[in-house]
Amino acid sequence: MLKTTLAGSLPKPLWLAEPERLWAPWKLEGEALAQGKLDATILAIKRQEDAGLDIVGDGEQARSHFVHGFLANVGGIDFENKKTIGIRNDRYKADCPNVIGPIVRTGSVHSAEARAARAHTRKTLKFTLPGPMTLVDTLADDYYGDRAKMAFAFAEALNEEALELEALGVDIIQFDEPAWNVYMSLVPEWGLPALERAKQGLKCKTAVHICYGYGIKANNDWKASLGMEWRQYEDTLPDIAKSSLDIVSLECRNSKVPIELIGLLKGKDVMVGCIDVATDEIETPEDVAATIRAAMNYVPPEKFFPATNCGMAPMNIDVAYGKLASLAQGAAIVRKELGGS
Ligand code: ZN
Numbered sequence: 001m002l003k004t005t006l007a008g009s010l011p012k013p014l015w016l017a018e019p020e021r022l023w024a025p026w027k028l029e030g031e032a033l034a035q036g037k038l039d040a041t042i043l044a045i046k047r048q049e050d051a052g053l054d055i056v057g058d059g060e061q062a063r064s065h066f067v068h069g070f071l072a073n074v075g076g077i078d079f080e081n082k083k084t085i086g087i088r089n090d091r092y093k094a095d096c097p098n099v100i101g102p103i104v105r106t107g108s109v110h111s112a113e114a115r116a117a118r119a120h121t122r123k124t125l126k127f128t129l130p131g132p133m134t135l136v137d138t139l140a141d142d143y144y145g146d147r148a149k150m151a152f153a154f155a156e157a158l159n160e161e162a163l164e165l166e167a168l169g170v171d172i173i174q175f176d177e178p179a180w181n182v183y184m185s186l187v188p189e190w191g192l193p194a195l196e197r198a199k200q201g202l203k204c205k206t207a208v209h210i211c212y213g214y215g216i217k218a219n220n221d222w223k224a225s226l227g228m229e230w231r232q233y234e235d236t237l238p239d240i241a242k243s244s245l246d247i248v249s250l251e252c253r254n255s256k257v258p259i260e261l262i263g264l265l266k267g268k269d270v271m272v273g274c275i276d277v278a279t280d281e282i283e284t285p286e287d288v289a290a291t292i293r294a295a296m297n298y299v300p301p302e303k304f305f306p307a308t309n310c311g312m313a314p315m316n317i318d319v320a321y322g323k324l325a326s327l328a329q330g331a332a333i334v335r336k337e338l339g340g341s
Contacts (some may be wrong), residue, residue, distance in 0.1 A: 001301040001340055002292065002331045003054035005271060007209055007249060008128040008176060009066055009311030010048075010059035011320050016040050022216060022314050023065050023094075037062035038116045045121045047321050052328030055124040055172065055305070062113040066176055066311060067130040067138040068097065073109045074157055076101035076143065083140035088182050092218035098140040099150065105157035111164060118169040127170045129158055131177035131208065132194035133186070148190035155197035166204045173199070174207035174249065178310075181210055184235035192239055199244070207247035207271065208240065211310040212255065215278030223256075230256045237264035247271060251309040253283070253291050263298040270299045273309030274330065275323045280315070282322040288330020301338055306331045 011019065016036050018024040028036045044059030063069020071077050082095040110127065117125055130138075132151035135158075144150035162173050175195055180187050199206045210233070213219035223230075233250065240248055241264060249271035251257060262270060274291040275283055292306055306327055312320040 001338070002304055002306055002335050003124075004306045004328050004331045005053055005055035005126060006048065006057055006059075006312070006324060007211070007271070007273070007277075007308045007310050008057060008060055008174065009313035010044050010061070011312060011315050011317035012061055013040055013043065013317070016061070017064075020314055020316060022214065023068075026064070034112075038113060041113045041116045042120045045117055048324060049121065049123065051321055051324035052332075053123075053324060054328075055126050056117075056121055057126045057128065058110075058113045058117045060128065060311065060313065062110070066128065066313070067135055070109055070130050070135065070158075070161070071097060073105060073107040075104040075106045077103075077139070085140050087138050088179065088213070088222075091182075091222050094138070096138055096140050099143045101143055103150065103153040103157055105160045108164060109161050111168060114165050114168045114170055124171045125169065126172040126174055126207070127165050128174045128176055128209070129162060129198075131175035131179070131191075132158065132198055133183065133191040134177050134179040137179040137182075148194070151190055151194040152197060155194040158198040159200055162199065162202055166202055170204060172205040172207055172247065173202060174209055174247070175199070176209045178209075178211050178213050180208075180236055181212060181232040184232055187236045188239045192243055196244060205246045206244075207249055208245050209249035209271070209310075210236070211249070211251045211273070214310055214314055215276075216314060220278055226256065228256060229258055231258065231261070233257060233261045234264065237261060241265050241268060247305070249273070249307060252295060253309055254279070255309065259294055260298060262295055265299070269303045269305060271305040271307040272299065274306045275308040275327050277308055277310045277312050277315060280319045282319060283326050283330070285326050285329035285333055288326055289333040292330060292334045296334070301334075301340075
């Protein structure tokens with residue numbers, strides 16, 4: 001019970017990419033970059049194990065960004081002529097690749113790092129992919145002209161990748177859908193159906209991560225505009241509870257999400273965010289334990305996975321791993337109180 005894990009991304013080592021920024025440029029190239037990505041993946045696994053996490057991930061060390069990383073082996077996309085678009089309902093501008101033809105997966109995207117991760121840990125291995133709605137929302141589109149149609153095209157490509165990751169021994173495949181906290185009414189309409197298509201045929205556990213974004217200024221400003229109570233989950237969790245997804249990953253620590261909304265996910269496993277990724281202040285194990293105790297009123301311990309609110313890619317690397325250690329220690333405090341080990 002109370003098995004700990006991370007949302008997804010971790011900071012990369014200094015020798016691999018520019019620190020403390022999103023879309024950080026690589027410091028290596030060619031074969032050195034390919035090797036460096038695998039070395040960083042193995043290092044991230046080792047550091048998560050040392051921090052005491054129960055479920056580990058690749059830390060997204062081999063991708064420049066959690067969305068655009070998936071596009072490495074996907075046809076129909078123009079990377080040369082990026083377009084500046086407003087993403088997450090125009091919350092911030094980003095230079096995004098442009099879809100100019102049918103979306104087709106042309107080969108493995110993440111198999112190299114999935115193999116490396118699997119070969120170096122006996123722990124439960126979780127792997128993240130962007131969800132269809134978030135992919136659609138992070139790309140310019142000169143081809144489909146219909147977001148739902150494009151989402152289903154991505155769902156097929158994601159499904160091929162997910163089935164391959166499962167075959168390589170990944171235990172949990174998590175789809176990241178921060179866009180679900182922005183376009184709530186579209187989630188039952190095509191967001192969730194597209195995700196169901198992306199997970200079709202998978203026998204491993206599947207998860208969806210829905211958050212308020214990385215701890216970057218644009219997101220922090222947006223959160224400040226959301227009022228005293230963040231009730232976005234209230235619109236989407238009832239539909240998600242009825243879906244075939246096994247696990248739902250939510251943001252809770254230092255957020256204004258009314259904690260009782262987690263109760264809408266009755267029957268699902270819940271990754272509860274007990275670590276704030278928008279501050280460099282490292283939570284104490286007791287802070288983590290307090291968040292777990294509060295959320296445990298709505299999620300029983302056997303279905304409760306203490307986690308981080310979101311990915312940690314843009315953070316200071318020592319702060320990030322310090323937070324993971326506190327997460328594990330905080331969960332251990334509560335496990336002990338419950339008479340477990
Ligand atoms: Zn997130």
